[in-house]
Every structure is written in structure tokens, then in C-alpha cells.
Amino acid sequence: MIPSPSPTPPVKQKRTFIEGLKHRWSNDPLFSVLIALIIMVILQTLTLGFDYGSFGEWLQAWTNNWINILRNNAGVGIVALGMTFVIMTGGIDLSVGSTLVITGAFAMYLLDTGASGILGGLGITGVPAIMITIVLVMAFGILLGGLIGVTITKGLVPPFIATLGAMMIFRSVTQHFTQGYNTTVPTEFLQLSSFKIGNLMIMPIIYWAIIAAILYYVSKRTVFGRQIIAVGSNERAAKLSGVNVNKVKLRVYALMGLLVSIAAIIQVSRIGSMDFSNAGRGMEMDAIAAAVVGGTHMLGGRGFILGTVYGMLIIAVMNNLLNLFGVPPFLREAFKGLIVIVAVLLQRKSEQG
Amino acid sequence: MKIEMQHIVKSFGSNHVLKDVSLSIQGGEICALLGENGAGKSTLMNILGGVIQKDSGQILMDGQEVIFESPSESLDAGIAFIHQELNLVNDLPIYENMFLGRELKTKRGNLDLKRMYQKTVEIFEKMNVDLDPRRMVRDLDASYKQIVEICRAMMMNASMIIMDEPTTSLTDTEIERVFQMMETLKEHHVGIIFISHKLNEVMKICDKYFVLRDGILVSEGKVSEVTTKELASYMVGFDVRTESLRREKEPDDMGEEVLRVENLTDAEHFRDIHFTLHAGEILGVTGLLGDGRSELFQAIFGARPIQSGKIYLHGKEMNSKSTYEAIKAGIAYLPRNRKENAILKDMSIFENASITTWPMFAKRGTIDTSKHQQIFKEQRDKLQIKMREWTDSITSLSGGNQQKVVLSKWLATNPRVLILDNPTQGVDVGAKEDIYDIIIQLAEEENIAVIVLSSEAQEVIRVCDRALVMYHGVIQGEVRGNDMNENMIMHLATGGELKIKRREYQS
Numbered sequence: 001m002i003p004s005p006s007p008t009p010p011v012k013q014k015r016t017f018i019e020g021l022k023h024r025w026s027n028d029p030l031f032s033v034l035i036a037l038i039i040m041v042i043l044q045t046l047t048l049g050f051d052y053g054s055f056g057e058w059l060q061a062w063t064n065n066w067i068n069i070l071r072n073n074a075g076v077g078i079v080a081l082g083m084t085f086v087i088m089t090g091g092i093d094l095s096v097g098s099t100l101v102i103t104g105a106f107a108m109y110l111l112d113t114g115a116s117g118i119l120g121g122l123g124i125t126g127v128p129a130i131m132i133t134i135v136l137v138m139a140f141g142i143l144l145g146g147l148i149g150v151t152i153t154k155g156l157v158p159p160f161i162a163t164l165g166a167m168m169i170f171r172s173v174t175q176h177f178t179q180g181y182n183t184t185v186p187t188e189f190l191q192l193s194s195f196k197i198g199n200l201m202i203m204p205i206i207y208w209a210i211i212a213a214i215l216y217y218v219s220k221r222t223v224f225g226r227q228i229i230a231v232g233s234n235e236r237a238a239k240l241s242g243v244n245v246n247k248v249k250l251r252v253y254a255l256m257g258l259l260v261s262i263a264a265i266i267q268v269s270r271i272g273s274m275d276f277s278n279a280g281r282g283m284e285m286d287a288i289a290a291a292v293v294g295g296t297h298m299l300g301g302r303g304f305i306l307g308t309v310y311g312m313l314i315i316a317v318m319n320n321l322l323n324l325f326g327v328p329p330f331l332r333e334a335f336k337g338l339i340v341i342v343a344v345l346l347q348r349k350s351e352q353g
Numbered sequence: 354m355k356i357e358m359q360h361i362v363k364s365f366g367s368n369h370v371l372k373d374v375s376l377s378i379q380g381g382e383i384c385a386l387l388g389e390n391g392a393g394k395s396t397l398m399n400i401l402g403g404v405i406q407k408d409s410g411q412i413l414m415d416g417q418e419v420i421f422e423s424p425s426e427s428l429d430a431g432i433a434f435i436h437q438e439l440n441l442v443n444d445l446p447i448y449e450n451m452f453l454g455r456e457l458k459t460k461r462g463n464l465d466l467k468r469m470y471q472k473t474v475e476i477f478e479k480m481n482v483d484l485d486p487r488r489m490v491r492d493l494d495a496s497y498k499q500i501v502e503i504c505r506a507m508m509m510n511a512s513m514i515i516m517d518e519p520t521t522s523l524t525d526t527e528i529e530r531v532f533q534m535m536e537t538l539k540e541h542h543v544g545i546i547f548i549s550h551k552l553n554e555v556m557k558i559c560d561k562y563f564v565l566r567d568g569i570l571v572s573e574g575k576v577s578e579v580t581t582k583e584l585a586s587y588m589v590g591f592d593v594r595t596e597s598l599r600r601e602k603e604p605d606d607m608g609e610e611v612l613r614v615e616n617l618t619d620a621e622h623f624r625d626i627h628f629t630l631h632a633g634e635i636l637g638v639t640g641l642l643g644d645g646r647s648e649l650f651q652a653i654f655g656a657r658p659i660q661s662g663k664i665y666l667h668g669k670e671m672n673s674k675s676t677y678e679a680i681k682a683g684i685a686y687l688p689r690n691r692k693e694n695a696i697l698k699d700m701s702i703f704e705n706a707s708i709t710t711w712p713m714f715a716k717r718g719t720i721d722t723s724k725h726q727q728i729f730k731e732q733r734d735k736l737q738i739k740m741r742e743w744t745d746s747i748t749s750l751s752g753g754n755q756q757k758v759v760l761s762k763w764l765a766t767n768p769r770v771l772i773l774d775n776p777t778q779g780v781d782v783g784a785k786e787d788i789y790d791i792i793i794q795l796a797e798e799e800n801i802a803v804i805v806l807s808s809e810a811q812e813v814i815r816v817c818d819r820a821l822v823m824y825h826g827v828i829q830g831e832v833r834g835n836d837m838n839e840n841m842i843m844h845l846a847t848g849g850e851l852k853i854k855r856r857e858y859q860s
């Protein structure tokens with residue numbers, strides 16, 4: 001066999017700083033997203049102002065503002081990570097907001113310190129009760145996501161329809177069974193979110209960061225993560241390459257359910273209660289928006305966990321900015337919509353250029 | 354009505370598709386237009402149908418020169434082109450389909466359904482079609498869809514109808530129905546140009562024939578004066594253009610049996626398939642479009658369900674329900690239509706080359722990149738894949754190199770049976786030769802049993818030890834040695850043997 005001619009090494013050009021930026025702009029899909037985020041953060045910092053007695057005070061205010069932003073968005077941020085995987089397979093999940101309330105309600109019933117508390121009734125209290133609750137709620141989330149996944153893969157129901165149906169069912173069932181019912185969550189449970197590290201209440205942010213890191217690894221290095229992209233890129237080719245397409249999809253929806261249940265635990269432990277008719281409404285749209293702003297293609301085959309984190313932050317910082325500017329609440333959604341469209345426009349441009 | 358095409362020349366870039374072709378067709382005649390794939394049939398008809406423009410030459414209608422710059426101009430002149438993919442909307446009733454794009458309207462601008470319905474009834478009566486115009490097109494079988502298209506052409510006063518392989522996807526009774534329709538058209542003095550590969554159909558229905566080969570009209574005449582054997586030899590030419598790459602080995606000297614298939618059936622695509630395959634053997638499977646060979650081998654690969662029959666791998670019955678199980682068992686399948694079935698456009702060259710083996714080498718779910726790099730490096734050198742960076746997108750490669758990358762992902766699975774479906778599709782000449790060399794090397798040196806599915810008889814003759822010829826989902830015959838020539842293959846692929854049987858039955 002003739003040895004193959006060694007491929008000509010690409011000519012390494014010396015690039016000026018500007019040329020380097022241009023190169024990254026058109027070659028790194030996340031670069032433009034990162035630039036947008038940096039601009040937003042600079043704007044936000046300027047808006048916050050420097051009207052403080054000392055640098056220390058300014059830093060304190062700046063950090064507190066950031067911790068607030070991150071903590072408020074940790075739940076939906078986690079959901080957006082799962083949504084990224086779902087969209088990468090070419091699917092969508094509209095049911096996340098309703099899954100949030102049904103798993104949240106389940107958590108509260110398990111924990112309730114009153115007469116109808118399920119675990120309390122069995123005589124389990126304290127830390128064991130909290131541990132069992134976490135495990136059961138996550139299992140419930142996986143089960144619900146798995147059911148949606150089976151409907152989509154075995155039942156051949158389009159993801160949009162399957163999750164639209166699940167969205168209505170989950171919320172309606174939750175609302176029916178929680179009518180006129182007040183639950184009290186044990187204070188130990190609240191520690192899950194309110195435990196302070198060095199005087200900072202950042203537990204939800206840590207959960208978000210850990211999950212993002214794990215999913216980043218999954219998407220880049222694991223068989224499951226790469227098969228997700230293969231399925232979204234060309235389902236038929238993936239199947240003919242030995243990928244069990246149905247298994248991949250099923251696992252993606254189950255993972256989505258798990259992540260939503262984690263978001264539910266965070267929300268319940270943060271507030272101590274949940275408004276079952278309003279919590280999680282519009283969450284699916286926020287999650288989709290974050291994924292799309294972060295460079296995920298709605299048709300599947302392309303998506304970035306890191307991009308979704310950036311996307312979530314962009315939307316969060318923008319909300320914060322609008323708040324600081326005093327923009328009326330009803331107008332804020334319009335800005336969110338605008339930023340989603342602009343983000344996709346910019347990505348299209350850099351792909352063509 | 355008489356149509357003459359004179360000295361038609363057409364090239365696409367440096368590819369001379371039509372080199373001075375002249376032919377003439379009268380109204381009331383059914384003319385067969387024959388030729389192998391790539392002979393220039395479709396190009397010639399697309400010129401007549403106004404789909405593409407000729408480089409030079411003339412088209413005359415009743416002696417007057419005409420120029421068609423678009424399909425609608427050609428249609429206005431009375432020439433209707435019925436394509437293989439029918440132009441009907443499944444979710445509308447027949448009578449609305451009849452007026453698609455030129456709907457009848459009432460004075461107020463609404464659709465005049467009543468008049469459209471009546472007109473359809475009239476034309477159906479004229480053409481002896483017994484069909485309720487209110488039926489949905491979705492519910493019609495393929496032959497009635499053809500008939501609806503023909504009636505639509507008649508309603509627009511077509512005097513010449515071009516039919517591009519109309520019988521490919523039809524059953525025998527459906528073919529009869531279309532033939533009856535063609536006879537009716539003939540009675541109405543409409544000319545028909547019938548593009549087909551099926552010579553027995555040509556013998557049955559056509560009056561005249563034209564044979565194109567490599568852009569030249571090599572033969573024409575009356576069908577009553579030729580035999581199918583003669584037609585087949587006109588189509589392929591007498592000269593064998595390239596030498597066979599076949600080895601000296603006789604098919605019987607091959608290694609142990611690797612794959613045995615018994616009674617395999619999936620009523621829709623293939624029936625009662627039997628064959629065996631030995632280690633180190635190269636088996637060709639050929640036939641015309643719609644012969645069911647891709648479906649058959651996809652079923653063996655576990656990508657389609659099987660209704661009945663058994664598959665034995667190394668003497669043990671195989672029951673793979675998924676493609677991954679088939680891969681683990683040692684079967685590899687390189688699909689046809691690379692772009693639709695094999696290329697993951699969002700992934701890199703390296704990932705496209707390793708997707709099949711990710712689960713095999715993974716450690717706790719994490720892909721073993723260094724192992725895959727090592728395998729891919731070997732494959733890249735062996736297959737001589739030309740590329741710059743492994744991380745470049747697969748779409749940055751030429752067709753031939755893309756195909757080699759796809760092949761490399763299958764060789765990485767260390768297959769015992771390698772099924773190659775149209776392996777040289779969309780590949781340039783140089784890469785084609787490379788792929789032939791690779792196929793022979795795999796069989797010779799690694800003792801892999803290779804199956805080459807191909808619609809090009811040349812390809813099968815050049816690389817295969819023996820070949821199965823399929824026709825309408827059954828194996829029509831097996832050829833080897835001196836019998837493995839283009840005439841014999843074409844004869845079988847057009848249902849040749851079947852015709853002889855019928856004749857015996859009739860006499």
C-alpha cells in the first residue's frame with residue numbers, strides 16, 4: 001500500500017489582533033454570544049453607577065446584584081440546559097412549566113409537616129425525610145419525562161403535540177388536587193437553598209454550575225452526548241450507523257424531567273411554597289429563548305451547553321438592566337423577544353460571512 | 354401532429370450529454386426511448402419539455418420551428434411531460450387536482466367546483482376511465498394517479514405525452530391499466546414517448562424504438578422487427594469498455610460460509626430471497642430502480658422489519674432487531690444516497706468516521722478519543738483519504754473522500770460481511786477506481802465477504818465474482834463467469850426470463 005501523502009499543514013498566518021477577532025467571529029459560534037454578554041455586563045455595570053463611598057462598597061453592591069440575578073435564574077437556567085439537549089435532537093419540550101408544578105407539589109406533599117404530610121405520616125422526619133424527598137421527586141421527574149419520551153418514540157407523536165398535551169395535563173391535575181390546601185415545608189428543607197457559604201446565599205447558583213459542568217462534559221465527551229447531535233443532524237444516518245435513535249430520545253426527555261424536578265426542589269426550598277397556577281408559566285419559552293440565543297438550532301444537530309448558559313445570562317442581565325432603567329414590567333417581554341430575534345439574526349450573518 | 358428534433362446538442366460543462374441527436378415522432382405512435390443510465394434520455398426529454406435549454410439544434414412541430422423556454426410553453430404547445438414523481442396533491446380530490454394551477458373560477462372569484470367536476474367527468478368519459486372524480490388522490494393506487502395525470506394532460510389538449518418510466522413502481526395489474534390508457538391515447542391520435550428500462554414492456558406496447566448510448570442515437574426502427582436481446586445489446590454497446598478486475602479465484606474456492614439467507618420476505622419490497630455468501634467473496638446484486646435490493650439488505654442489516662424468513666451468520670440464526678446488534682454481529686452496511694443516509698453534516702470528519710464504534714470502546718459512557726484516533730489514522734492511510742484537519746466539517750470534503758470516510762467508519766467495526774449499496778454514487782472517476790481497489794483488497798487480504806449493490810452492470814462485472822440480478826423484488830437469476838456480461842444482466846433485470854416463461858405458457 002502506498003503511504004498516503006501527508007496532508008499539507010494549513011498555512012499559519014500571523015494575524016493581527018483585529019483579524020484574530022474577525023476569524024473567531026466567523027469560526028467560533030459562541031464568540032458573538034460571548035461578546036454580546038460582555039457588552040451587556042459592561043452596560044449593566046455602568047448603569048449601576050460608581051456612586052459609592054469606597055471601592056469595597058461598590059464591589060459589595062455589584063456582587064449582591066449579580067448573586068441576585070444568578071440565584072433568580074438558577075431554576076430556569078437548569079431547565080434551559082435540558083431544553084438544549086431536547087432541541088439538539090430536533091425536538092421541543094413545552095411541558096417543563098407544568099412538570100415543575102407537579103413535581104413541586106409532590107415534594108411539598110412528601111414533606112408537609114401538617115396532618116397530610118406523606119413522610120411525616122410514616123414517621124420519617126428531619127434529614128432522612130429530606131433525602132428521601134429529593135430522591136423520590138427526582139425519580140418522579142424522570143418518570144414523567146420518560147412517559148413523554150415513550151409517547152414520542154413508541155407512539156410516534158410529534159414532540160410539540162406530546163409535550164403540549166403533557167403541559168395541560170400536569171398543571172390541571174396539580175391544580176385539582178391542591179385546591180385550598182396549604183402546606184408547610186420544614187425549615188431544614190429551606191436550607192437546601194438558603195444555606196450560606198461565607199455569608200453568601202449561593203446554593204442554587206452552585207447547583208446550576210455543577211449541572212452545567214456535568215452536561216457540558218456529557219455533550220462533548222460521552223457517547224450519549226454525541227449521539228444526541230448525530231440524531232438531530234441526520235436521524236436516518238444515525239440509525240444506519242448503529243445509533244439506537246429511540247433510546248437516545250427517550251433518555252433526553254427523561255433527563256429533561258429530572259432537571260425540571262431539580263428546578264422544582266430549588267424553587268420550593270427557596271420560597272417555601274409554590275403557586276401552582278402561576279409557577280413555571282412561560283418557563284418553556286424562557287428556556288427555549290436561552291438555548292436559541294446561545295446558538296442552538298431549532299431544527300436540531302447543533303447546540304451548546306455553554307452557549308445556553310451565556311444565553312440565559314444575557315436574558316437575565318437584560319431583565320436586570322430594564323429594571324434599573326425603570327422600564328415598565330409589561331414592556332420587558334418585548335425586549336426579550338427582540339433579543340432572541342437579534343441573536344439569531346447575528347448568528348445567521350456570521351455563518352454566511 | 355409530428356415532432357422532429359434535429360441535431361440536438363447539449364453539454365453540462367465538459368460533460369457532453371447529447372451529441373447531435375435527431376429523431377421524429379408522429380401522433381398516434383407509441384415510441385420507446387431506451388438507454389442506460391446516463392445515456393442522455395432524460396436530458397433529451399427535458400429539452401423537449403422545456404425544462405432545460407438545448408445548446409444547438411432545432412425542434413420542429415409540423416415543420417414549424419418552436420422554442421420552449423419553460424415547461425408551460427411546451428405544455429401550451431401540446432407537449433405534456435409526466436414525471437416519475439407525480440405532480441398531484443394527495444389531499445385534494447381528483448377533480449381539483451385536474452385543474453391545479455389553472456383553477457376555474459366563478460365570476461365572483463370563488464372556485465367553480467361544479468364546472469371543474471363536470472369537465473373532469475367529461476374527460477374521463479372520453480378516455481374510458483371509470484373513476485369517481487370526487488375521490489381523494491391519496492386513496493388512489495399508483496396506476497390511477499398516472500391515469501389522472503394523463504387525463505389532465507388530455508384536458509389541456511396535449512398531442513404528445515412523455516412518460517418517464519411510468520411502470521417502475523407498479524404491480525402487474527396496474528401496469529395493464531396504464532397500458533390500456535396508452536392504447537386509448539393512441540386511438541385519439543396522441544403520440545407517446547415511453548421512457549423505460551423494461552424491454553418486455555417495450556415489446557408489448559410500443560410501435561417504434563430509439564436507443565441512445567453516450568449521447569448518440571445508435572439505433573431506431575420498428576419494435577416488430579427486433580428482439581429484446583438485440584435491444585439490450587444496442588443499449589450497452591458491443592464493446593466492453595473496461596477490463597475486469599476479477600481475480601483468478603473460482604467462486605467455489607471461497608472460504609467458509611458466512612451469511613445464508615432463506616425465504617426472506619417483506620411482501621412490499623422483496624419475496625422469497627435465498628442466497629449464501631462465503632468469506633473473501635465479492636457478490637454483486639444488481640437490477641433496475643425499484644427492484645427492492647436496498648430494502649432487502651437494509652432488512653438484513655436490521656434497519657427494517659422482516660415478515661418471514663431466516664438469516665444465518667456463521668451458521669447461527671441471527672435475530673437482530675437493531676442496527677447496533679447487526680454491527681456487533683459483524684455486519685456493516687454502507688447506504689446509498691450518501692447525503693440523506695450517511696452524512697452527519699453538523700459533525701466533523703473524525704466524528705463521521707467513528708460514530709459506529711463509539712459504544713464499543715467507551716469507558717463508562719465516555720468516548721475513548723485516543724483509541725478512535727488510532728483507528729482512524731490507520732483507515733485514513735489505508736483508504737488514502739485526502740483532508741486537512743480531522744476536525745473540519747465532513748461537508749468540506751469532495752464526494753469521493755466523503756464516501757471513503759463513510760467506508761472507514763464501517764471498516765472500524767471490523768465487519769465480516771460488508772454490504773456496499775451503490776458505493777461509487779456521486780464519486781469522481783479516480784475515487785471510483787480507488788474504491789474498486791479497496792473492495793478487492795478487503796476480500797483478498799482480510800477475507801471479508803463483500804456484497805456490492807449497484808445499478809451499473811459495468812461495476813458489478815468489474816469487481817464481483819458472481820452476481821444476483823433482481824427484478825420486482827425477486828432474484829431473477831444468478832450470473833457468473835462468462836454469463837456475467839451486460840447483455841445477460843440487462844436481460845434478467847428487465848424481467849427477461851419471466852418473458853420466456855410466459856411465452857411457453859401461452860404457446
